[in-house]
Amino acid sequence: MSRKPIIAGNWKMNKVPAEAREFISQVELAIPSNNLVDAVIGAPAIFLEGMKKGLSKANSQLQVAAQNCHFEDAGAFTGENSPKTIAALGVEYVIIGHSERRDYFHETDEDINKKAHAIFRNDMTPIICCGESLETYESGQAVDFVGAQVSAALKGLSAEQVASLVIAYEPIWAIGTGKSATKDDAQNMCKAVRDVVARDFGQEVADKVRVQYGGSVNPANIAEYMACPDVDGALVGGASLEPASFLALLEAVK
Ligand code: 13P
Numbered sequence: 449m450s451r452k453p454i455i456a457g458n459w460k461m462n463k464v465p466a467e468a469r470e471f472i473s474q475v476e477l478a479i480p481s482n483n484l485v486d487a488v489i490g491a492p493a494i495f496l497e498g499m500k501k502g503l504s505k506a507n508s509q510l511q512v513a514a515q516n517c518h519f520e521d522a523g524a525f526t527g528e529n530s531p532k533t534i535a536a537l538g539v540e541y542v543i544i545g546h547s548e549r550r551d552y553f554h555e556t557d558e559d560i561n562k563k564a565h566a567i568f569r570n571d572m573t574p575i576i577c578c579g580e581s582l583e584t585y586e587s588g589q590a591v592d593f594v595g596a597q598v599s600a601a602l603k604g605l606s607a608e609q610v611a612s613l614v615i616a617y618e619p620i621w622a623i624g625t626g627k628s629a630t631k632d633d634a635q636n637m638c639k640a641v642r643d644v645v646a647r648d649f650g651q652e653v654a655d656k657v658r659v660q661y662g663g664s665v666n667p668a669n670i671a672e673y674m675a676c677p678d679v680d681g682a683l684v685g686g687a688s689l690e691p692a693s694f695l696a697l698l699e700a701v702k
Pocket residue numbers: 458546618622623624625626662663664665683684685686687
């Protein structure tokens with residue numbers, strides 16, 4: 449089963465508008481049009497419209513993700529962003545369930561599941577994050593913990609929806625620490641994620657779903673993750689901020 453690799457940058461809460469514009473102008477046309485990899489930037493919501501408008505080609509090779517959305521399409525939710533609004537901007541993906549959202553903003557598995565449904569309802573694709581803490585990793589419970597997160601996030605989705613989405617395995621202890629997972633850990637955990645999808649939705653769906661590794665990925669180490677059979681791409685924070693570094697990540701995917 450060949451799955452198209454997907455490299456997604458997650459800018460988190462970084463950049464001012466001029467920097468976002470500069471990034472687009474340097475990166476968009478430098479991405480080869482051979483379509484070997486899906487290249488995505490997850491930008492703060494306030495940049496999404498400008499990002500989409502700044503892309504010069506309607507079928508640009510650079511796709512855009514929101515970093516979060518609400519699970520309702522409209523209503524009295526001050527400060528939140530509606531998936532309907534995000535979709536109307538032409539945004540392709542929404543990252544949900546990032547450990548920073550779970551830890552700092554108390555998002556639950558149930559919230560994340562509702563968001564996944566909302567994203568599909570609005571014709572976008574979720575990138576669903578999962579990952580364990582250092583304590584859980586060290587106690588040998590990572591597979592069970594992450595499996596439960598994935599199963600809960602996917603509840604009630606159709607097989608077709610699950611086959612089309614992206615799951616990002618990001619061990620919390622590897623995020624922003626420079627302490628990336630070994631390639632064996634990344635492979636084993638991405639395989640474990642795929643096995644949960646197979647158990648809940650069947651092997652055919654599991655063979656299609658794309659699973660990324662995230663956590664201190666950079667141009668120097670991405671090739672070894674991409675060589676793992678169950679790793680279909682990367683979700684990258686720090687190393688996605690500079691145009692040269694983001695392009696180097698894409699270059700490494702052959
Ligand atoms: P870093 O690549 O900076 O470790 O961040 C990973 C991440 O959280 C991407 O969502």
